[in-house]
Structures are given as structure tokens and as C-alpha cells.
Amino acid sequence: MENEKKIPSWFIYFFGSFGGILFGYDIGVMTGALPFLKIDWVSSMSNATLVGWVTSGVTFGAIFGGALAGQLADRLGRRRMILYSAVIFCVFSLLSGVAPNNGVFYLIIIRCFLGLAVGAASALVPPYMAELAPARLRGRMNGLNQTMIVSGMLISYIMDYLFKGLPTAWGWRIMLAFAAVPAIVLFFGVLKLPESPRYLVNHGQNDEARKVLSYVRSNDNEIDSELNDIKKTAETEKHAANKSVSYASLFTGKYRYLVIAGVGVAAFQQFQGANAIFYYIPLIVESALKINASDALIWSVLQGVILVVGALLYMVIAEKFKRRTLIMCGGTVMAISFLIPAIVNKITSTEHPMLLLVFLCVYVFFYAFTWAPLTWVIVGEMFPLAVRGKAAGLASSFNWIGSFVVGLLFPIMTASLSQEAVFAIFGVICIFGVLFVKFFVPETKGISLEEIEARNVKE
Numbered sequence: 047m048e049n050e051k052k053i054p055s056w057f058i059y060f061f062g063s064f065g066g067i068l069f070g071y072d073i074g075v076m077t078g079a080l081p082f083l084k085i086d087w088v089s090s091m092s093n094a095t096l097v098g099w100v101t102s103g104v105t106f107g108a109i110f111g112g113a114l115a116g117q118l119a120d121r122l123g124r125r126r127m128i129l130y131s132a133v134i135f136c137v138f139s140l141l142s143g144v145a146p147n148n149g150v151f152y153l154i155i156i157r158c159f160l161g162l163a164v165g166a167a168s169a170l171v172p173p174y175m176a177e178l179a180p181a182r183l184r185g186r187m188n189g190l191n192q193t194m195i196v197s198g199m200l201i202s203y204i205m206d207y208l209f210k211g212l213p214t215a216w217g218w219r220i221m222l223a224f225a226a227v228p229a230i231v232l233f234f235g236v237l238k239l240p241e242s243p244r245y246l247v248n249h250g251q252n253d254e255a256r257k258v259l260s261y262v263r264s265n266d267n268e269i270d271s272e273l274n275d276i277k278k279t280a281e282t283e284k285h286a287a288n289k290s291v292s293y294a295s296l297f298t299g300k301y302r303y304l305v306i307a308g309v310g311v312a313a314f315q316q317f318q319g320a321n322a323i324f325y326y327i328p329l330i331v332e333s334a335l336k337i338n339a340s341d342a343l344i345w346s347v348l349q350g351v352i353l354v355v356g357a358l359l360y361m362v363i364a365e366k367f368k369r370r371t372l373i374m375c376g377g378t379v380m381a382i383s384f385l386i387p388a389i390v391n392k393i394t395s396t397e398h399p400m401l402l403l404v405f406l407c408v409y410v411f412f413y414a415f416t417w418a419p420l421t422w423v424i425v426g427e428m429f430p431l432a433v434r435g436k437a438a439g440l441a442s443s444f445n446w447i448g449s450f451v452v453g454l455l456f457p458i459m460t461a462s463l464s465q466e467a468v469f470a471i472f473g474v475i476c477i478f479g480v481l482f483v484k485f486f487v488p489e490t491k492g493i494s495l496e497e498i499e500a501r502n503v504k505e
Contacts, residue, residue: 053238055262059187061235062175063194065128065167067228068135070198072164073324075225076101077346078206079218081328081339086214090150094457101325102453103154107161108168109446113439115166120248124174125241127166129233135163136229143223163229169442172422177242178262180272189361192419196357198228199324200350207343247276296437301429305437307487308428311373312441314479315421316448318380319472320413322456323349323406329457330406333465334399345403349410356414363415369424369491370483376416377480383409384473388466402466417479421445427490 080101084091091097111131119127138160145153172191179187205224209217246255255276259269296305323330327349331342363372383405390398429437459468 053261061239063191064232064235065171066191066194067198069164069167070195071202071225071228072104074199074202075221077325077327078343079221082214082218087148090148094461096150097457098454099154102450103157104161104164105446105450105453107158108165109443111162111165112169112442115169123241123245124170125239128170128236131163131166132229132233136226139225140223143219174242177244189364193357196353200354203346203350207347210343244276248280304428308425309441309444310482311421311424312445313448315417316445316452318476318479321449321452325453326456334402352410353414356411360415360419368489369420370489373416373420374480374483376412377476379412380409381473381476384469388470391466424490
């Protein structure tokens with residue numbers, strides 16, 4: 047049996063979470079490509095609405111990709127669906143790079159299809175990692191997934207910066223097409239990964255599930271104990287599924303409080319404006335410092351470094367603070383970071399462009415180790431088993447809807463308002479997010495799902 051342990055655990059965890067690289071790369075790549083695209087397609091990209099659609103088309107597709115992948119994964123397996131996502135990602139990344147001149151609607155459609163793979167990766171990777179990692183490592187594995195996402199963003203920012211010296215018509219095309227490279231790496235890495243033990247048990251492959259657990263567990267007693275737990279959970283889930291919980295019933299009865307809390311946190315994470323920075327930071331710097339956006343790409347790299355540092359910090363402090371404490375502190379600083387530049391500009395009647403950019407960096411840092419990872423920790427811990435699938439899917443959809451709306455509306459808003467005013471609006475939303483957590487979100491750290499459910503049924 048020892049000879050069968052051919053897949054080291056580090057390989058499983060690394061490539062199991064590598065889908066986050068794809069997710070992050072495509073969130074970040076348009077940041078650098080957009081300034082060149084606006085120059086190359088000046089007649090097509092002068093419309094703020096079209097700029098918003100080109101940027102947020104991926105998130106529009108992701109709304110549907112996550113929901114579709116979650117349903118298919120139960121039938122086809124998470125590993126196989128991650129492979130399919132890598133293929134889709136590779137194909138449509140390459141198609142993005144060969145867009146016809148001024149083919150703005152072509153690019154929007156291609157990026158919507160690309161979003162199917164991005165949404166699938168975001169929906170498939172966390173459950174796959176959770177089902178393979180031992181309980182003692184699951185919190186850290188969530189941090190690993192977040193680190194992969196922001197590392198993908200940083201890689202995209204670095205590629206954008208390196209390619210900025212290319213001819214305008216080639217630069218943005220290579221930036222977009224380069225996304226095929228991590229997709230290819232993911233495909234060949236996942237080819238060697240096992241299917242998740244839970245999927246195998248659900249499909250009657252108990253011996254294969256035991257073999258997979260032997261790759262990531264230390265001894266036979268641990269393997270047998272976990273296999274028995276998976277079998278019991280599988281039976282419980284079958285009974286829960288037979289109760290046929292509808293989407294309408296999520297907001298009635300004893301689960302309403304928890305569903306509203308989980309979905310609300312997921313929505314607030316995006317409506318607070320983080321992706322406005324990640325998508326448009328060169329254009330933000332261009333407007334603030336009156337320089338060419340192509341010369342502002344170093345700011346994107348800076349944002350990427352801050353995100354990675356914040357994600358690593360979260361892995362260190364994740365289990366040292368309560369979820370609510372951490373996310374409320376983060377949201378408060380994020381709100382202050384957005385509001386101070388607008389207040390200073392209003393009081394002094396003078397523009398302070400560097401003040402805005404410095405506080406955007408502060409916002410990104412606090413977002414990176416609070417709202418960014420903790421949203422999905424809370425959503426994962428919030429929902430009872432009977433409604434977990436539908437409620438988690440609904441939370442994911444609202445999160446992508448928020449990302450899409452912010453990406454679409456930001457250029458439209460900045461066309462009629464100052465940047466400080468737009469970010470001040472996001473700052474007010476951050477305040478509402480903190481208040482929502484304070485009054486509607488229960489603490490979940492160290493508390494079982496059953497205790498959470500029982501505590502809130504009577505409210």
C-alpha cells in the first residue's frame with residue numbers, strides 16, 4: 047500500500063488551489079490591458095458604458111459559471127469540472143487576444159464566456175480543497191486559496207507592466223492571451239490530482255476514497271475515522287436533499303436570519319468597491335496625477351504586492367481573532383480610507399491626488415486580510431446542512447452580481463463625478479457593511495453549525 051502513495055500532499059494542495067491563479071489573473075489582467083485598448087480602439091472605447099462592459103464581462107459570465115459548475119460537479123466530479131474550466135479558460139483567453147480591430151462586442155461576448163470558467167474556478171476550488179484537507183488545516187487552506195487568487199492578480203499586473211513597451215495593438219492582446227499559460231499549467235497539474243473523497247463515497251467508490259485519503263492523512267486510524275465521517279455525512283445530505291428546499295423557502299422560517307446574513311456579507315464584499323480599484327487603478331492614477339495610464343502600471347503592481355502581503359497576514363492571524371471583530375475593524379478602516387480624501391478636498395477646496403492614492407493602498411491592505419478572505423469563511427460556516435447548497439450558491443451569485451455592477455458602473459460614475467466623490471459613496475457603503483455585520487451576522491468562529499442554527503431559530 048505504501049507504494050501507491052505516489053501523489054505528495056503538497057502537490058495536491060498546490061494544484062488543488064491553483065485554479066485561484068486563473069481567477070485572480072483574469073480579475074487583474076484587464077487593469078493593464080484597458081489603457082492600451084482604449085488607445086488602440088479609440089473610436090469604440092470612448093463610450094464609458096462599453097468600457098464597463100469590456101471590463102466586467104468576465105464577472106457577468108461568472109454569475110452563471112459558478113452556479114452551473116456547482117451543479118455539474120455533483121454529477122461529474124470537482125476534478126473533472128476543474129479540467130473543463132481550464133480548457134474553456136485557455137480557449138477563450140486565446141480568442142480574446144485575436145479580437146478583430148474595433149471588435150468591442152466580440153470582446154465583450156468572448157469575455158462573458160471566459161467568465162464561465164472564472165466563475166467555475168471560484169465555485170470549485172474551495173470545496174475541493176475543503177474536502178481534501180484535514181479539519182485542522184481547513185482554515186489555512188482557505189487562506190491558501192485567497193493567496194493564490196491575489197498571486198494571480200499580482201502576476202497579471204507584472205505581465206501588464208512587462209508588456210507595456212510593446213506596440214499598442216500587440217500589448218493588450220498579449221496581456222489577454224497570456225492567461226492561457228496558467229490555464230495550461232492548471233490542466234496538466236490537475237490531470238495528476240485525485241477526485242475528492244466525498245465525491246467518491248457519494249458514488250459508491252469507497253476503496254478509491256480510502257486510497258485518496260491515504261495521500262493526505264498520516265495514519266490508518268485517521269483515514270478510517272474520516273472515511274466513516276464522510277459516509278455518515280453523505281447519508282445526512284441525502285436526507286436533507288430529499289426535503290426539497292426551494293429558493294423561496296430560504297427566506298422564510300427558521301433559516302431566514304442565517305441566509306440573509308450570509309448573502310448580505312457576500313454582497314457587501316463587492317458593493318464596497320474593491321474591484322473598482324483592481325480593474326481601474328491605472329485610469330484612477332491617470333486622472334489623479336495627470337499622467338498616461340500606461341505609465342501608471344507600476345501602481346497596479348503595488349496593489350498586487352499589498353494584496354499578497356494582506357493574504358499572508360490573514361493566514362497568520364485567521365484563528366487568533368473572532369470573525370466579526372476582524373471584519374468590522376477592516377470595514378471601518380476601509381470606510382475611513384474612502385471618506386478622508388473626499389472630506390479633505392471639500393474642506394480645503396484643493397485637490398490632493400496623492401492623498402487619494404495613499405488611502406486607496408490602505409483600503410486594499412485592510413480589505414486583503416479581512417473582507418476578502420473572511421467573507422467566504424463566514425459563508426462556509428453560516429449555512430446549516432439542509433440549505434447549504436442553495437444558500438451558498440445564492441451568496442456566490444450575489445457576490446458576482448456586485449462585482450459586475452461595480453465594474454460596469456465605475457467608469458460611468460467617474461464620467462460625471464469626481465473620483466473622490468465616487469469613492470466616498472463606496473465609503474458610505476462600507477459603513478453600512480459594518481453595521482450589517484454588527485446587527486445581523488452571528489459569530490461563527492469555534493461554533494458548530496447546529497449551535498448557530500439553534501441560537502437563531504427563536505429570533
